[in-house]
Structures are given as structure tokens and as C-alpha cells.
Amino acid sequence: MLDLEGPIWKFALDFYRRPGVSEACLTLQEDANVDVVELIVVLFSAQVIGRDLSSDEVTDMRVKMLNWREMTVLPLRQVRRTLKPYCPGFPQHEKELLRSKVKSIELFSEQIQLAMAYQWLTNSAxxxxxLTLEGALETLLEVESFDELPPGCRNSLARIVSTVLDMDDFPR
Known part of the structure; x- marks a missing residue:
């Protein structure tokens, strides 16, 4: 059984609510196709556990979570996005209620993915x-160097790294 309220979930909530982090994560998700859950796992592993992941470990983590992501997280995200714009002929109030519920379920599917990642982290040697944190992030982003990223993504990544390195108040 997965620990849905475990340390990685607490870290994700704390990290995501820090100034500029949600916007930076969404920029990387939209403009660089980054799986924010995987990003959080790499950051958590390096900063909280003190375990820098290798390129093979980053790849293994991605493979272990790929089916879950493709079968739950991404389809739910697509439904939520489809419901976002105004749709003539749709009952708008009810559509927004449905969109809100789908968003909650999407978040829960990401919570499960984080718990799966934590289980993988604690069970893998x-x-x-x-790699360094920077190297693990480059592997995750599938780039040789952060310079390959568009400027908005580089700025977002800098915000994320700066924030996680300043998280001295998160219990280890």
C-alpha cells in the first residue's frame, strides 16, 4: 500500500506553494514538456534524502511511472483543459463544477504518482x-545543458532550483 501522505507529498505541497514555484513549474510543463512530478522527485531526492540520482536512475524512475502518467494523469489533464474555455450551449456553472472535480482528481492522480516515486526511491539501491542536481535535472529535461532551453524555461528552472536550495526549514 502506498503512503499518500508521506514525506514526498508534504515536500511537494510545501515546495509548490512557495512564491513563483507554481508558475515556474507550469512554464516547464507547458514549454519544455516536463513532468512536474518527476521534477519534484529529483528535487526531493537531492535536497531531502541527500541522494543525487544517476542518469540511469532518472530513466528508471520515468519508466516505472510512465504507464500511470499516461493512463491517468495526462487524460485527466486533457479533460480539465477541454472544459476550461467558454462553451456555448453548455451549462457554465455546472461545467465549472465538473472542471473543478476533474482538477481535484488530477491532483490526486499526481499524489499517487508521487507516492509511487517515493516507494521507488526507498526500495531502489x-x-x-x-549526478549533481544540475546533471539530474538536465537528464530529466533531456538536454545537454540548460542553455538549450528557451529563456522562459531557464528562468523558471533557476527559480525552482533557488527555491529548493533555500528550503532549509523543510524537515529532513
Whole structure:
């Protein structure tokens, strides 16, 4: 059974509500196709657990969560986005209620994905060929260097890294 309220979930909630983080995560999600859950896992592993992930570990984590993401998170996100614009002939109030419920279910599916990642982190043995946080993020973003990212994504990534490095108040 997964621990849905575990340390990685608490970290994600704390991290995401910090100034500028939600906007930065959404920019990376929209403009660089980043899975924010995977991003949070890499940050949590490095900053809270003290475990820098290797390129192979980042890849393994992605593979382990891919089916869940593709079968739940992404379809729910698509439904939520489809319901966002004004739709003539739709009962607008009820459409917004439905969109809000779908958004909650999408968030719950990401909570499950985080719990799956935490289980993977605690059950997998660290490798010796670990990367720096920057290297793990480059692997996650599938770039050789952050310079390859559009300026908005580089700024968002800088905000995220700066924020996570300043999270001294998060219990380890």
C-alpha cells in the first residue's frame, strides 16, 4: 500500500506553494514538456534524502511511472483543459463544477504518482554514478545543458532550483 501522505507529498505541497514555484513549474510543463512530478522527485531526492540520482536512475524512475502518467494523469489533464474555455450551449456553472472535480482528481492522480516515486526511491539501491542536481535535472529535461532551453524555461528552472536550495526549514 502506498503512503499518500508521506514525506514526498508534504515536500511537494510545501515546495509548490512557495512564491513563483507554481508558475515556474507550469512554464516547464507547458514549454519544455516536463513532468512536474518527476521534477519534484529529483528535487526531493537531492535536497531531502541527500541522494543525487544517476542518469540511469532518472530513466528508471520515468519508466516505472510512465504507464500511470499516461493512463491517468495526462487524460485527466486533457479533460480539465477541454472544459476550461467558454462553451456555448453548455451549462457554465455546472461545467465549472465538473472542471473543478476533474482538477481535484488530477491532483490526486499526481499524489499517487508521487507516492509511487517515493516507494521507488526507498526500495531502489543508489548507484555509484550519481549526478549533481544540475546533471539530474538536465537528464530529466533531456538536454545537454540548460542553455538549450528557451529563456522562459531557464528562468523558471533557476527559480525552482533557488527555491529548493533555500528550503532549509523543510524537515529532513
Amino acid at each position: 543508489p548507484t555509484r554514478a550519481s
